[in-house]
Amino acid sequence: MATMRRSIAAVIAGTLLTAATACAQTGGGGNGGAADGNYPNKPIELIVGFNAGGSTDTGARLMAKALEKKLDATITVVNKPAANSQVAYTYLSRAKPDGYTMAAVTFPSAIITVLDESRGANYERDSFVPAALQVVDPTAVAVSPDSDYEKPKDLVNAAKKNPGTIQATTTGVASNEHFALAQLEEETGAKISPVHFADGATDATAAFLGGNADVLLGNVSDMQQLVDSGKAKVIGVMESERSPFLPEVPTFTESGYDVEMSSSRGYAFPAGTPDEVVDKVSTAMGQIIKEPEFQQKMKDAGLAPKYMNADEYASYWDETSAQFESLLPLVKEEK
Structure with missing residues (x-):
């Protein structure tokens, strides 16, 4: 340090x-x-x-x-x-x-x-x-297309059942994604382990696509191409209103979690x-x-x-x- x-x-x-x-x-x-x-x-x-x-x-x-x-x-x-x-x-x-x-x-x-x-x-x-x-x-939460997680509740329940075993990407310590995980844990008690990629979203996405992380956290704007190409499935957006880019994806708020990031x-x-x-x-x-x-x-x-x-x-x-x-x-x- x-x-x-x-x-x-x-x-x-x-x-x-x-x-x-x-x-x-x-x-x-x-x-x-x-x-x-x-x-x-x-x-x-x-x-x-x-x-x-x-x-x-x-x-x-x-x-x-x-x-x-x-x-x-x-x-x-x-x-x-x-x-x-x-x-x-x-x-x-x-x-x-x-x-x-x-x-x-x-x-x-x-x-x-x-x-x-x-x-x-x-x-x-x-x-x-x-x-x-x-x-x-807004911060979006994505998983692999074949994941059993379909909505925020699925991820939260799995993380509470097996605390610390699910890994999620961030773009570094004290990054937006890191704070999102902290807020999610504070709100739900779900423990998800951060995997930090200080060089940014590109490295985080590559790790996720390579199977080195279970969950990809990132801006909604960065998720669209992954969704369109079938490489990721977005299960939730950390905002009070649905994103116009992903209107079919539920928010954490409507799922019962006061999590906005x-x-x-x-x-x-x-x-x-x-x-x-x-x-x-x-x-x-x-x-x-x-x-x-x-x-x-x-x-x-x-x-x-x-x-x-x-x-x-x-x-x-x-x-x-x-x-x-x-x-x-x-x-x-x-x-």
Whole structure:
């Protein structure tokens, strides 16, 4: 763990130097032209804490292209993948709060990097000003097509009868899937053993398809292709409402279990960004997300559109933080 902390710290240190240099080049401090009524009047940098081509990056690039037209602006997407987006969030927290640097924000990464003190994050929740939510992607539970499990109750009963013998994939310790298992255990008493794949969903899926895990946990958007190809059977979605991507699959809520877990993707500015800038971007994003053509592009990319304005997103962020904080002791016990 100490080695991991040193590694993360080294990466972030380099990023902070870059951010400091950028601030120096732009004059540092103040709001530039952000609050003078002419915003935006120069290029906007949109930071993404994951590699190009992933679902977060895809959604951000769709939004950037549409937002350019809506705001008559130039928006450059910059990928800073490292440390579960901690590098990207650190960069954002140190950026000039003039409206010209924003970042894609994903849960649980933005929350866990703050709650887990071992990560040594030098930012906190109040370091960011939420702008808008774009995507809510519920966690889905899949098994092999020939499995006897057909619905959430089948899995829960089997896990309670043989605690710890069923293995389920996660994309790492304190990942969304890890929290989902902790919440399921807290709600039902069913003990399912996590198998962590810190390099992401691709490795987790490969292990599941190779028979090295009994259950695959992942975003609904990542399950569609597996279902269509007959390689997996989704037996439940951890949400209060059924997913439009898998409308025939029951939710855990309707199955009698108060279990809801989703990953989400939105946008934020550094603290201190003028309210009028945040509101302008938030309103523009809302208009974009509600456009049928944009919604179709998102659905084609496997992304479930869900708009929240700045205030709604801020409340959602705080509520989700409280949820993860309550589950964190259970997750730490599983390390």
